Amino acid sequence: MRADAARRRQRIVHEARRIFAAHGGAVALETIAEASGVGIATFYRNFESRAALADEVALSILSDIQEAAAKALAGIHDSPAGAWESYVKRLVTMDLGALTEALSGFVRDEMSAQLRDAQATTLIRVDQLLAAAHDAGLVRRDISALELIIAIGMITRPLPDMLHAAAPDLREKLVEVFIRGVRPGT
Known part of the structure; x- marks a missing residue:
């Protein structure tokens, strides 16, 4: 995995962790993608579900x-x-x-x-x-x-x-x- 892709993936995980802790697991994935600074397509390239x-x-x-x-x-x-x-x-x-x-x-x-x-x-x-x-x-x-x-x-x-x-x-x-x-x- 390229370094920038790894950093992006780590940023998604970090934001998901923060948002899950604050708002629970049912939060919209679009919210996590937006907080991570990526589009939903990029999000799904990193996490299929x-x-x-x-x-x-x-x-x-x-x-x-x-x-x-x-x-x-x-x-x-x-x-x-x-x-x-x-x-x-x-x-x-x-x-x-x-x-x-x-x-x-x-x-x-x-x-x-x-x-x-x-x-x-x-x-x-x-x-x-x-x-x-x-x-x-x-x-x-x-x-x-x-x-x-x-x-x-x-x-x-x-x-x-x-x-x-x-x-x-x-x-x-x-x-x-x-x-x-x-x-x-x-």
Whole structure:
């Protein structure tokens, strides 16, 4: 793939991820194409269907989770609490709850091999970080990578505007409760 075509495809995925998080998975593909600065024909040359785009967005999310885990793992020996808390907070910024909800309509009975492999690699990397966080006394042993990611997804599910307005700092408070709640002895 040419460099400009790869950048264009990445821009479409980036915009789709942003728009799916903000507006859900049913948003018009034309909206994503327009936000990406491409026409709908170019969009369909890159993604033959909404499901194909959803798969690519999922791969992008998994890649970001892996990268964040690798960065935290690299820093956990120098600053265990800082690396762990930064990782959890980085997951929160990924809008996992909103994206999971947006992409859930595209889940098929059989995942593509590429998506299945990326998911497995992600869970391994996060488990490695969890083991290091446990060794540093920051996380109980009974927390799995999948449970961590699901918990962050639950914390980051979008609230109706009325509830968000009533409790605008709730997400941050829940993240702090989560970080304290996974410590050994809690």
